[in-house]
Amino acid sequence: MDTDVLVVGAGPVGLALACALLQHGVSVRVIDKAAGPATTSRANFVHARGSEVLDRLDALEELAQESVRAMTITSYAGDRPMMRIRFGDPGLGTAAPPMVISQARVEARLRERLAQLGERPEWGAGLVEARQDTSGVTATLGDGRTIRAAWMVGCDGTGSTVRKQAGIGFPGVKVSERFLLVDGRLDGDPPLDRSGTSGWTHPEGMLGAMPMPGDQWRLLAYDAAFTDDKPSQEQIADHMRRILPQRTGLSGLRLHDVTWASLFSVHRRLADSYRAGRILLAGDAAHVHAPFGGQGMLTGLGDAENLAWKLALIVAGLAHGPAATRLLDTYQAERRPLATAVLRGSTAVTKVNIAGSPFGRLLRDQVLMRVFNQGWIQRWTTYTTSQLWVSYRRGPLGTRLGGRGGKPRPGDRVGDLACERPDGSPTRLHAELRGTWAVLGDGPAAEAVFEAARRRLGDRVTRLRPAGTTGRPAMLVRPDGHLACKGGPAEVTRWLDGALG
Structure with missing residues (x-):
């Protein structure tokens, strides 16, 4: 074997998995078809459970120091505040409270940790074929090279080549919910409060503004009327500039120094299985859902840590025979039910946020907003989104x-x-x-x-x-x-x- 485990995909899930396996003494190679690491990302929130995983990987401290602790979400109708939700540490003995920080920065820190453990991602190394037998997997790369590994894990996102090569189904839908994302600076009089996220309800769609490190803001807007299929970053930024004062009711609010803009459509999919023989899936390769709630990267980091210690026991020969197969099957048994729950929850939250009918807006603005102003509801929200409640009691190891x-x-x-x-x-x-x-x-x-x-x-x-x-x-x-x-x-x-x- 060239390596014990070949990890395909150098995003946060693949990097976390590789770091965890190396901590367990398992040899790893990480490949990615991209020419180099990403410098921007859609995800920008790490909940308390994610902080715990990064802490156990010895990759948390720098991120916690750099992050923005904007732990409130204030919803407005025009300039009138309607609801304020406060997030924080649920008091369950966590390594760090939630952090506002770019996924790209999380990936950079994980690459640093991976290098400390003796490995680096291999960029420009796209997988084109994976053939497995009873003893391992042979991966063929785009340049003709082959890598022989005992196990392969696909952490290569929604369009996973690993998943397709393994023949694992990925049922679900690509829905019509399209969102604009823009990173840049905001000026206004009065200026927006950087102690938390601000969101505005509007008949044409919601708009949110989240403070990011370095005096940056992340703007997110739902806009069904924006129909360009492949807009340029400048077109997206210009559209955001136009709708910003309309949606917020703040005529003096200006967007400038845009560093990144993107348009994305929501997918809702869940893999039929997390394993086919010696090939496994983790993160977005196994499950993908709406971005509301910051559950995507969080769920993927949990996948990586759960899988790592089980693979390590098998590679070391400490789990063997039929028991090794049963142990590996507990990965799906423990993690797939959580992904199912996250998919349902994020779908419900999305529908509330983009409610377009008069009845839907009435339910959201007059009923749900009042409910979520209650302290106990806010504590429940913090607890739920943190994923600190996750338990495997009902699983085969429980x-x-x-x-x-x-x-x-x-x-x-x-x-x-x-x-x-x-x-x-x-x-x-x-x-x-x-x-x-x-x-x-x-x-x-x-x-x-x-x-x-x-x-x-x-x-x-x-x-x-x-x-x-x-x-x-x-x-x-x-x-x-x-x-x-x-x-x-x-x-x-x-x-x-x-x-x-």
Whole structure:
């Protein structure tokens, strides 16, 4: 084999997957058909769950320092504020609250981390054919080169070549909802508030303005009347300049120094399967939906982390035989239901935002806006969009395998708890989950659990003590921050035997 895993696509999902696999000691190559990295992007929001994934990849700190913490969304009808939603940390022990930052900058930081781990993307290396057999996959590139890998993962977006080569269906629709995106500077008297996002409802379509790093603004507008199929960036920017004062009611608001403009149509699609033999899918190659809610990159980062530790166990020979196949199948079992829920939710939010009928606008402006002004609704919104609620309890590695008991239950996310290393130095749980498992507990029972885990996982497990004495059962925590099981060495051994064979 030329490599253990060939990752196709050097976007945020492919880069995160490659970093996670390298943390686990798996050899990786990353290829991308583009001539070089993107400098602009449509996605520009990272929720708390995404911050956690980046933290466990050791790629968060610089991004958190650079990001804009614009944690409010204020909706207007003309110059009249109608609703204000406040986002933030839901208080669930996260590494960082939501961040406003360009996906292009997230990708740049992940490339830096990938280089620290010893790899770099191979640009201008487009996949044209993938042939698999019982031992691996042979990838043929556009220049005639071939790469032999034990596994291939398609992180190559909506038009995924990997997915097509694997013969995996991608049912869904490309709908008529078209949006204009423009990055530039805004001047006005009074100036727009950069402490949060502003949005305006209008009979011809909504318009939003989000503050970005470097005194930039991201403008987004729904405009069914803009019918040009392939407009230039200047045409898009000119149209945005025209509708900006009309939609906002702010005659003095001016757009200038445009750095990027784009037009996109919404797709809603979900892959029939996340795996065909030794070929797997992650991110937009597996699921794509409307942009509202900032769920796309977030869901893809979760895919990457979930898949990485499972592939690593198989590559290392720690999961083998039929159990290895079952373990790999848990990737789809755990992640595809979430993508289904995200697709439904983003579709509903889009329909509310672009409501065109008089009844739809009345429902949105007079009913939903008042509901979303309630504090408990806003806390629920923060919690929901963060994806910190995601649990795999009902999956094959959840409570059916790991037992029940009190919270957290097997499959649940474990918060970023304050801990101590064996030498007594302070740390955080998620800071230690960088390509490793963790046994968290105190006393002789936890030591016995640690030894039981080491017998199956070797040096891939670390020993931690909770800050303070808890007296609670020891927990075996997966590398993605979810609880594998808890209890004594017998419970841990039973879970590992069931998961790994």
